[in-house]
Amino acid sequence: MNKKFLSGVLSCALASSMLLTGCQGASTQSKAPESTGGASSAAAAGQITSDPVELRFSWWGSDNRHKAIQEVIALYEKKHPNVKIKAEYGAWDGWQQNILTQLGGQTEADIIQVNYNWVHSFGKGKNVFLDLNTVSDYLKLDNWDSNYLKAMEVGGEQAAVPHGMTARAFLYSKPLFEQSKLSYPTTYQELMDAGKVIGKNNTATGAENKYVLLNIGKECPDLFIAQMLYNKTGKVMQVAGKVQYTEQEVAAALEQYNAFAKSGAMPTFQQQNAMANESNPDWTSGRGGSIYEWIGTMDKYLNSYKGGKAKEEIAVAPYLVEKAGETPNIYVKPNLGYAISKNSKNPQVAADFLNFFFTDEEAVTALGTSIGISSNSATLAIQEKAGLLKGIMKDGYDMLAKYPQTVLDPYFEDSNVRGARYAALEAYRSGKLSSAEAAKQYISKQQEELDKLFK
Amino acid sequence: MRAGRKRNFAPYLMLIPWVIGFIIFKIYPIVISFVYSLMEYPILGDPEFIGFDNYVHIFTNDDVFASSIAATLKYVLIGTPCVLVTSFFVAYILNFKLKGVNLFRTAYYIPSILGGNVAVSILWIQLFDINGPVNMLLGIFGVNPIFWLTDESFAVITLILLKTWQFGSTMLIFLAALQNVSQSLYEAANLDGATKLQQLFRITLPIITPMLLFNMVNVLVKAFQEFNSAYLITKGGPNYTTYFLNVYIYDQAFMNGNYGYASALTWILLMIIGALTALVFSSSKYWVYYND
Numbered sequence: 001m002n003k004k005f006l007s008g009v010l011s012c013a014l015a016s017s018m019l020l021t022g023c024q025g026a027s028t029q030s031k032a033p034e035s036t037g038g039a040s041s042a043a044a045a046g047q048i049t050s051d052p053v054e055l056r057f058s059w060w061g062s063d064n065r066h067k068a069i070q071e072v073i074a075l076y077e078k079k080h081p082n083v084k085i086k087a088e089y090g091a092w093d094g095w096q097q098n099i100l101t102q103l104g105g106q107t108e109a110d111i112i113q114v115n116y117n118w119v120h121s122f123g124k125g126k127n128v129f130l131d132l133n134t135v136s137d138y139l140k141l142d143n144w145d146s147n148y149l150k151a152m153e154v155g156g157e158q159a160a161v162p163h164g165m166t167a168r169a170f171l172y173s174k175p176l177f178e179q180s181k182l183s184y185p186t187t188y189q190e191l192m193d194a195g196k197v198i199g200k201n202n203t204a205t206g207a208e209n210k211y212v213l214l215n216i217g218k219e220c221p222d223l224f225i226a227q228m229l230y231n232k233t234g235k236v237m238q239v240a241g242k243v244q245y246t247e248q249e250v251a252a253a254l255e256q257y258n259a260f261a262k263s264g265a266m267p268t269f270q271q272q273n274a275m276a277n278e279s280n281p282d283w284t285s286g287r288g289g290s291i292y293e294w295i296g297t298m299d300k301y302l303n304s305y306k307g308g309k310a311k312e313e314i315a316v317a318p319y320l321v322e323k324a325g326e327t328p329n330i331y332v333k334p335n336l337g338y339a340i341s342k343n344s345k346n347p348q349v350a351a352d353f354l355n356f357f358f359t360d361e362e363a364v365t366a367l368g369t370s371i372g373i374s375s376n377s378a379t380l381a382i383q384e385k386a387g388l389l390k391g392i393m394k395d396g397y398d399m400l401a402k403y404p405q406t407v408l409d410p411y412f413e414d415s416n417v418r419g420a421r422y423a424a425l426e427a428y429r430s431g432k433l434s435s436a437e438a439a440k441q442y443i444s445k446q447q448e449e450l451d452k453l454f455k
Numbered sequence: 456m457r458a459g460r461k462r463n464f465a466p467y468l469m470l471i472p473w474v475i476g477f478i479i480f481k482i483y484p485i486v487i488s489f490v491y492s493l494m495e496y497p498i499l500g501d502p503e504f505i506g507f508d509n510y511v512h513i514f515t516n517d518d519v520f521a522s523s524i525a526a527t528l529k530y531v532l533i534g535t536p537c538v539l540v541t542s543f544f545v546a547y548i549l550n551f552k553l554k555g556v557n558l559f560r561t562a563y564y565i566p567s568i569l570g571g572n573v574a575v576s577i578l579w580i581q582l583f584d585i586n587g588p589v590n591m592l593l594g595i596f597g598v599n600p601i602f603w604l605t606d607e608s609f610a611v612i613t614l615i616l617l618k619t620w621q622f623g624s625t626m627l628i629f630l631a632a633l634q635n636v637s638q639s640l641y642e643a644a645n646l647d648g649a650t651k652l653q654q655l656f657r658i659t660l661p662i663i664t665p666m667l668l669f670n671m672v673n674v675l676v677k678a679f680q681e682f683n684s685a686y687l688i689t690k691g692g693p694n695y696t697t698y699f700l701n702v703y704i705y706d707q708a709f710m711n712g713n714y715g716y717a718s719a720l721t722w723i724l725l726m727i728i729g730a731l732t733a734l735v736f737s738s739s740k741y742w743v744y745y746n747d
Contacts, residue, residue: 206586415706
């Protein structure tokens with residue numbers, strides 16, 4: 001009797017909780033927009049729904065970005081008490097794998113910080129995120145230059161919106177050049193010559209070796225060589241899935257790159273420290289004269305240089321050119337994008353949050369330059385008004401503004417395409433392959449990977 | 456009589472949660488991974504059945520797999536004996552009645568607890584840097600600095616040294632086995648005039664061979680599954696010389712989103728581990744002595 005009563009109670013409890021969950025699920029879902037031609041300005045979340053809404057927002061970055069975005073979330077939640085946004089954040093290492101796995105299992109966050117290449121590579125040319133045109137009533141897309149939006153357009157759909165545009169730039173330590181009575185090189189030949197002076201006492205294994213340029217990790221040499229090839233040939237790496245260079249062109253660039261290392265301008269493959277980030281001891285100690293980094297992440301390197309106690313010693317240098325007087329075309333790419341999940345139950349609220357993220361004065365001020373300098377006109381105006389555009393990052397963008405720019409091909413950074421270049425470079429730099437063999441591999445393996453994407 | 460023959464289902468009912476868990480979390484993934492291995496299965500796309508094409512591609516047209524399998528086998532075939540010999544040697548010493556022996560046993564076990572985490576990886580990078588303590592120490596003996604992490608010949612050795620350093624668990628099992636060897640055997644051997652070396656090879660080692668077999672299989676399987684050290688310290692380089700199969704599988708599955716190809720690689724890894732384990736077990740009848 002008691003057992004029957006107990007099982008009855010449990011069954012009722014289960015049934016009622018299922019019903020309640022069902023009701024709640026229905027009530028928290030905001031309806032899909034019926035048309036995009038309604039209100040032109042972004043609507044407030046309170047107007048979208050007054051029911052409780054829970055969103056997830058995932059991003060990667062360093063501590064200052066984590067703190068800043070959480071502040072923005074708190075500001076939004078304060079203005080929209082019915083919305084709760086759960087933050088999911090971490091460091092870059094392993095983040096791509098994390099997001100890809102979540103997308104595969106359809107467990108991704110509602111709002112996702114994305115990389116430029118992800119929006120193109122993940123779906124191999126098909127958009128895997130929500131088309132932001134469907135929520136343009138809530139997220140004002142007019143604030144972006146159409147070319148910047150186009151960079152994150154996949155298959156005619158707006159997969160994400162970029163925060164800004166970024167490029168690699170040279171950040172250099174003034175004392176090392178002043179001691180050698182040198183100014184920072186402006187041509188590849190000057191880079192080589194500076195190496196012969198600054199690195200004249202270098203030995204194969206010297207603990208006190210000095211270098212003109214530290215090409216940290218695998219990505220730096222890859223981008224440096226890509227820019228070098230562009231400067232020398234006037235051709236970009238790939239167009240519509242076809243590698244544009246001849247083996248001779250690549251071999252010549254590789255040989256010149258190795259000559260830099262031999263002259264003492266850069267560490268050789270063996271001399272390169274395994275610490276492939278801002279903690280690289282050659283940089284933090286001041287023995288590395290410069291780095292080639294994304295403008296958006298320069299602050300990290302500024303803070304690690306001599307423990308952050310000698311920031312005045314650091315400046316942004318002009319881009320290297322083949323011959324003095326030339327103006328190179330610099331590779332740029334969208335600096336972080338923001339996408340909304342196709343599986344989000346509340347895409348309008350997510351879009352409204354993104355609009356707040358980019359256009360609310362308090363939010364943009366709280367973000368500071370933790371994501372970089374924005375290319376969204378509203379965000380940029382607030383950043384300017386709040387006096388945020390200063391320091392090394394602004395210097396980097398100011399330097400970039402002096403040059404014509406070319407947006408990197410979306411598949412340039414595809415992990416397989418890039419991996420093919422990395423492998424060829426490593427094989428050449430470590431002496432496993434000759435320049436001709438490495439150049440052949442550089443082109444053919446990259447082409448193989450591109451063919452898979454464009455089949 | 457009838458009541459006595461009535462079947463008691465209680466044990467089976469108690470086993471059900473485990474059986475369900477085993478089917479869902481072990482059997483199902485194993486079966487489904489084989490099915491995936493027969494497909495082109497992009498993580499964000501529709502799977503397509505392609506038969507054994509993934510396997511054919513791996514064995515006929517994948518240079519990275521060839522490098523990866525060479526790196527893995529080198530690591531396993533050198534690393535396994537290194538761990539076994541070191542852990543047995545330390546266990547043998549710690550089996551003597553030394554002053555403060557418990558402190559030493561704890562100290563030698565600590566590296567095993569640390570595992571292959573990020574902190575240990577940074578420690579290893581610093582230790583084996585060209586200007587790091589290891590080279591400084593070798594310099595005292597006139598050895599020229601070695602590029603431990605960037606030289607193709609040494610990178611895998613550096614990771615084997617890390618593996619060997621973490622010998623604690625294997626050592627504890629050897630120690631337990633050594634403590635079970637009857638002292639009367641050594642006393643008898645002493646009376647017969649056997650040297651310590653003879654006692655080691657004629658008494659100790661034969662008696663602990665079941666534990667040696669256990670440790671060997673364990674270390675062998677774990678070595679094949681090595682991931683952290685290669686991923687965190689050498690990033691699989693230089694030139695794929697530390698690009699172990701597990702790293703390759705991880706990259707294929709989670710970096711490139713090729714579930715089908717990664718599943719095929721996983722099955723190949725399983726076959727290799729299975730074959731080598733079977734070889735060790737089948738050879739055990741010639742060198743393992745059970746006390747029965």
